[in-house]
Amino acid sequence: xxxxxxxxxxxxxxxxxxxxxxxxxxxxxxxxxxxxxxxxxxxxxxxxxxxxxxxxxxxxxxxxxxxxxxxxxxxxxxxxxxxxxxxxxxxxxxxxxxxxxxxxxxxxxxxxxxxxxxxxxxxxxxxxxxxxxxxxxxxxxxxxxxxxxxxxxxxxxxxxxxxxxxxxxxxxxxxxxxxxxxxxxxxxxxxxxxxxxxxxxxxxxxxxxxxxxxxxxxxxxxxxxxxxxxxxxxxxxxxxxxxxxxxxxxxxxxxxxxxxxxxxxxxxxxxxxxxxxxxxxxxxxxxxxxxxxxxxxxxxxxxxxxxxxxxxxxxxxxxxxxxxxxxxxxxxxxxxxxxxxxxxxxxxxxxxxxxxxxxxxxxxxxxxxxxxxxxxxxxxxxxxxxxxxxxx
Numbered sequence: 001x002x003x004x005x006x007x008x009x010x011x012x013x014x015x016x017x018x019x020x021x022x023x024x025x026x027x028x029x030x031x032x033x034x035x036x037x038x039x040x041x042x043x044x045x046x047x048x049x050x051x052x053x054x055x056x057x058x059x060x061x062x063x064x065x066x067x068x069x070x071x072x073x074x075x076x077x078x079x080x081x082x083x084x085x086x087x088x089x090x091x092x093x094x095x096x097x098x099x100x101x102x103x104x105x106x107x108x109x110x111x112x113x114x115x116x117x118x119x120x121x122x123x124x125x126x127x128x129x130x131x132x133x134x135x136x137x138x139x140x141x142x143x144x145x146x147x148x149x150x151x152x153x154x155x156x157x158x159x160x161x162x163x164x165x166x167x168x169x170x171x172x173x174x175x176x177x178x179x180x181x182x183x184x185x186x187x188x189x190x191x192x193x194x195x196x197x198x199x200x201x202x203x204x205x206x207x208x209x210x211x212x213x214x215x216x217x218x219x220x221x222x223x224x225x226x227x228x229x230x231x232x233x234x235x236x237x238x239x240x241x242x243x244x245x246x247x248x249x250x251x252x253x254x255x256x257x258x259x260x261x262x263x264x265x266x267x268x269x270x271x272x273x274x275x276x277x278x279x280x281x282x283x284x285x286x287x288x289x290x291x292x293x294x295x296x297x298x299x300x301x302x303x304x305x306x307x308x309x310x311x312x313x314x315x316x317x318x319x320x321x322x323x324x325x326x327x328x329x330x331x332x333x334x335x336x337x338x339x340x341x342x343x344x345x346x347x348x349x350x351x352x353x354x355x356x357x358x359x360x361x362x363x364x365x366x367x368x369x370x371x372x373x374x375x376x377x378x379x380x381x382x383x384x385x386x387x388x389x390x391x392x
Contacts, residue, residue: 010112034111037061056083063103071098077372079392092123096230096237117130118237123392136204151175158192184213186245219293225282247286315387323392339380
């Protein structure tokens, strides 16, 4: 024994508005990135439950920051005038948080800088808070075909609640539990407790792996390689979600573009849109396997308009104002002979589309969009043009 998606929304109908040519301001499109003078670092802290305080530490250099666009990675966006925001995430999970800063540099030239941070929120990530100095553990003994689990009582502590997860779908709530398993495992047995210390309370959680079979078992029963990923703006966050039955392990990532990593959670920026086969190679060892287990999980990642966008020629295709509230003006290039006009989110998903004919100027009602960054893409018979837009 060893104790050790994609969701697609329906495409809305756009409302066209006639906009007099004389009312169109000569606003240059905001497409250039800010140079390295503008430095941004993101940090988070959990306030309660899944309510997260997000801070951006910024060295502006010679830039003047105009605003902040937050993409929280859960389908929600926000626009703010300060480098701090509080956001309620919907629950436990892996998210990619991105902040786009809009700035003005020398000569009043506009630019943007996007910085991202992987965010992991564990289940029950909230009050009562973890106990800093209290010890929680349990023992397991086997007799007559059943296991007995006993809470190790550290002393005169008052447990508000005890919760056992016995690893096979069974649960219990008493200090001592008798349980019979239908197989040899391995099973992950976990105990959670709320502890009262005077007028305050805190929570502790401890897990051990249980196995009662032969000395060694097939790798497929010990190791399950897997990973999650989330993409925004050409940045992709990778999260190791592999199961190893409590055995030690090492990781090696092949990101499909020549880059590699050995980290549990990390951020990577792909230079160009396209398809990348990302593979996670996992090696596990320990008392459950005779030597070592080597297994691999691969996924094909499709990156659309998230990065590698070619800049349009000045005056060829532009959208204004930027940022906009509900309505956006779009100036189509001279000699436009029609095509498709699409709105695409930073992950490459088409939010809405319409057919355009020979118009030179369109007024679009985009009140249905959530605040945040999008791409306006004109697909014609002989060329494709793209412009970044932001709804505040």
